[in-house]
Amino acid sequence: MKSLDRGILSSYDYKKRGNWIPIGLVCVLVAVMALSMIYPILSALFNGFKANTEVNAFPPHLLPREWHLDNFGKGWSYIDLPLFLRNTLFIFGGNMLVTVAVLGMAAFSLSKLKVPYRKSIYFFFMITLFIPPSTYIIPNFLNLRDLGLLNTFAAFWLPAGASAFFLLLLKNFFDGIHGEMIEAARIDGASDWNCFARIAIPLSIPIFATLAIFVFSTAWNDWFWPSLVMHHDNKYPLATAIYKYVISAKMLDLNIRFAILSMVMLPPIAVFLLFQKFIMRGLHLGGVKG
Template structure:
């Protein structure tokens, strides 16, 4: 932003450019969300009007209640919560020890192992769908949330973020704990994890949001409609559901993750910047 205003110019010009940029960015991100929220409260006939109305001419907030009842969203919310919470728990249980081992235990070929993990991020997800599905089918995990938990367990990006944070932890604190007789498990549980709350909050939010909005993998795993997640269920209802009810369902499905980010956005920013500067 400072490059938009030449050095030596008045602070007023810099403040003006900052305000304008902030307004533009806010409108770009917030306007589509606000449009969907308001459109869900319009009658279906009004949604088809040309030109479209910005505010509903006839307000129908009860559309949200009707969408919840008609599509039985409570069932699919519960299914999605089970998938998201399980994925989060399994991912932390696998990735935290892996990142700690790569950061502090310095295994042989540790850099090569991390490099191979990061290489998996370059592979298109579609390439892995068929072999992963066949593996899950052979294990008898179809229509079972464990299939989604296991898929999210080993996440190379999460391991990388955690390792980078663990690398920046003060060595003096860890050495003092070792002198007091703490083993590696005690050191991880009682020292490293309490110091790592910012980055744990970040990877937790990433894990929950990714599991909440995932579509392709739940679509393949859950052939039983009663076990499907929100993203899959809403797609199944779309052809036979009025547009305003569909929009209401989309808003309700998105509200938890949007609220989660708004509540923990400070932790996300702190976690992403923590450990970036030594000293």
């Protein structure tokens, strides 16, 4: 018999009249919160279909009176979106590879190998989570400058291997892998590398899928750090190019601007809707276990 997951409230709780008012208030609150988040997205999308005079009209209205589909064609030709999209995906691919290789091996070592002072190392990385990210922007920039990595994609890949949050998330997941599996592989002659590559990684697909969503979101939305380390237009990621050439543009019509923003806004929403189960499952599997 297939078991059903029980929520916070059962069907009996919904039938009790005394619970109707609080449940109704919660539903109204959730609906208001959902509308407050969906409205800016719909407003930007529909403004991309309006004429420029209609976007600036007062009072504003959500739906366009006349649909101008050519706004998206003009926005596509205004900047080289495929180039900036390619740069963003290139950054994402490198960051994900570094995350799997460097952070994966580091987390596996802290979880399954007898590393000296591994508890102290674990708490050291945990302490770094309390440091504001703005405090190490300048040291990272100076280190990359001294290494000659400015204006290269390595300026993104190298810092990706120093994410304490991803390290702790992977370490907590590896802690849930039974040690008997690793010991059995070692008895059969497997090295530590084979245990990591042939046992840990195949069992860690859910957590790596979750990290892929986070890495993709960071690569897609980050604009400040690329504006510091990249000095050539042809190497900008998408967010930096949008900020410099669309948001900061003074002579660009608002309807074209909204059309470009809509094209950039929809892909990450689609990615999240398609892979949201991996996020929830990965956070559950990688959570701290009691």
